Amino acid sequence: MQRQASPQTLFTVTEAATALGVKKDYIYAVxxxxxxxxxxxxxxxxxxxxxxxxxxxxxxxSRRLEGGVRDD
Incomplete structure (x- = not known):
């Protein structure tokens, strides 16, 4: 019996931007x-x-802050 691989859902850049509430330009930059x-x-x-x-x-x-302001 062959085993079928189930494809993982992948986001487009637009979907990733929408999920984060940012513009596509930001996603392209990161x-x-x-x-x-x-x-x-x-x-x-x-x-x-x-x-x-x-x-x-x-x-x-990686962007999460705990009890303070990020100091970049």
Missing amino acids: IRDGDLPVIYLGRGSRPVMRVRPSDLQRFID
Whole structure:
């Protein structure tokens, strides 16, 4: 019997931005800075980017403050 892999839901950049309540430009910036990993799908000059929910959650957790103001 063959085992079927269930595909993981992947967010588009627009969906990731909507989930965080930010603009797509912000998501592209954190991707470019290496703070949010993406998966590239497709070939050619314009592959599409997708974000794993677990990576988005890790990004959110990395921005969490506990009892203070972030000092960047």
